[in-house]
Amino acid sequence: MRALRIYAGPSARQHIADKGLLPQHISVVPGAAGGPKGLILGPIDRFLFGHWLPRSDQPIDLVGASIGAWRLATACLPQPEKELLALEDAYIHQHYELAPGQRRPTPRQVSNDFAANLHRFYSGRVHQVIQHPRYRLHVMTSRGLGLLSKDNAWRTPLGYGAAYISNFLSRPAMGKWLERVVFSSPFMGEPHPLPFATKDYPSRQLALREDNFMDAVQASCSIPFVLEAVKAIQGAPAGAYWDGGITDYHLHLDYRPAKGLTLYPHFQKAVVPGWLDKKLAHRHQASAFLDSTLLLAPDPDWVRSLPNGKLPDRTDFTTYGQDLASRVKVWQQAVGEAERLADELSQWLLQPDHGRVEAL
Numbered sequence: 001m002r003a004l005r006i007y008a009g010p011s012a013r014q015h016i017a018d019k020g021l022l023p024q025h026i027s028v029v030p031g032a033a034g035g036p037k038g039l040i041l042g043p044i045d046r047f048l049f050g051h052w053l054p055r056s057d058q059p060i061d062l063v064g065a066s067i068g069a070w071r072l073a074t075a076c077l078p079q080p081e082k083e084l085l086a087l088e089d090a091y092i093h094q095h096y097e098l099a100p101g102q103r104r105p106t107p108r109q110v111s112n113d114f115a116a117n118l119h120r121f122y123s124g125r126v127h128q129v130i131q132h133p134r135y136r137l138h139v140m141t142s143r144g145l146g147l148l149s150k151d152n153a154w155r156t157p158l159g160y161g162a163a164y165i166s167n168f169l170s171r172p173a174m175g176k177w178l179e180r181v182v183f184s185s186p187f188m189g190e191p192h193p194l195p196f197a198t199k200d201y202p203s204r205q206l207a208l209r210e211d212n213f214m215d216a217v218q219a220s221c222s223i224p225f226v227l228e229a230v231k232a233i234q235g236a237p238a239g240a241y242w243d244g245g246i247t248d249y250h251l252h253l254d255y256r257p258a259k260g261l262t263l264y265p266h267f268q269k270a271v272v273p274g275w276l277d278k279k280l281a282h283r284h285q286a287s288a289f290l291d292s293t294l295l296l297a298p299d300p301d302w303v304r305s306l307p308n309g310k311l312p313d314r315t316d317f318t319t320y321g322q323d324l325a326s327r328v329k330v331w332q333q334a335v336g337e338a339e340r341l342a343d344e345l346s347q348w349l350l351q352p353d354h355g356r357v358e359a360l
Contacts, residue, residue: 024055041341174201186207211235220305222241
């Protein structure tokens with residue numbers, strides 16, 4: 001049984017049939033939101049950023065939301081293999097001590113712990129990330145508007161209820177409540193151009209700087225009701241900033257303006273537009289936005305062979321509760337099995353077989 005499946009939009013499939021696939025063909029790498037599911041991509045990340053992409057020298061845009069932003073920011077550090085492995089270990093071992101009678105950590109606890117992790121990872125090294133000679137990092141966040149311009153006990157539930165209804169009727173209509181805000185690595189004081197078009201959804205782009213990097217990445221990972229929203233980000237309009245996956249869950253963006261191919265390590269075939277689209281199956285199909293995208297994903301049958309028959313996910317925090325050792329064991333086993341994904345990818349890249357590339 002193969003672990004890895006390879007999907008591509010029509011332009012990407014034709015490119016592979018005509019020219020194969022070389023690292024210099026890649027211009028964009030997205031990193032999706034999805035919490036612990038992103039752990040399964042660790043071995044592929046380490047192979048791509050530690051071995052394969054360094055064989056080329058063209059600029060590459062890295063577009064990340066939530067854990068995807070954390071992964072891709074880490075890939076911009078020197079020694080990306082080592083740093084990505086450290087990120088994986090920190091994520092697997094995250095744990096929150098609960099007071100007697102407390103069932104789950106408070107949003108403030110989780111936010112404080114995450115902020116401390118970011119500082120441990122990046123303090124004194126932010127410039128290495130945002131001034132990387134090749135990689136241009138784009139951190140996706142969701143800025144609350146109207147009721148969601150502030151995060152509190154009554155506005156946040158009401159605001160997300162309104163956003164859900166608006167999104168159900170029309171994805172762009174959700175822009176009345178949540179704006180896509182992208183923080184991008186700077187060039188000469190201005191953000192690098194986005195590698196995707198933004199006509200699909202109300203959007204704003206700002207420069208990612210040393211004085212707002214921590215807050216921007218924290219905002220990109222701030223799941224509503226799990227973490228607190230981030231406020232008062234330097235160089236950004238006022239408001240509450242939440243997880244980039246709210247507006248762009250799996251980064252189903254219009255990558256057609258990009259000059260080369262989009263190489264997308266993902267944990268499933270479907271590229272779901274927004275977090276509130278998870279139950280809207282009719283929005284899970286590939287669109288023309290992904291014509292030049294090559295997507296790498298685990299085979300569903302292989303996923304069923306993992307512990308508990310699934311990828312690691314946030315329900316495991318509840319399932320294992322305070323039994324940290326058991327959760328760590330299961331997640332480490334899943335990540336260990338995921339080495340097969342990277343091994344199969346490296347073998348396929350030696351001589352890309354067009355016949356193995358499925359339609360996205």
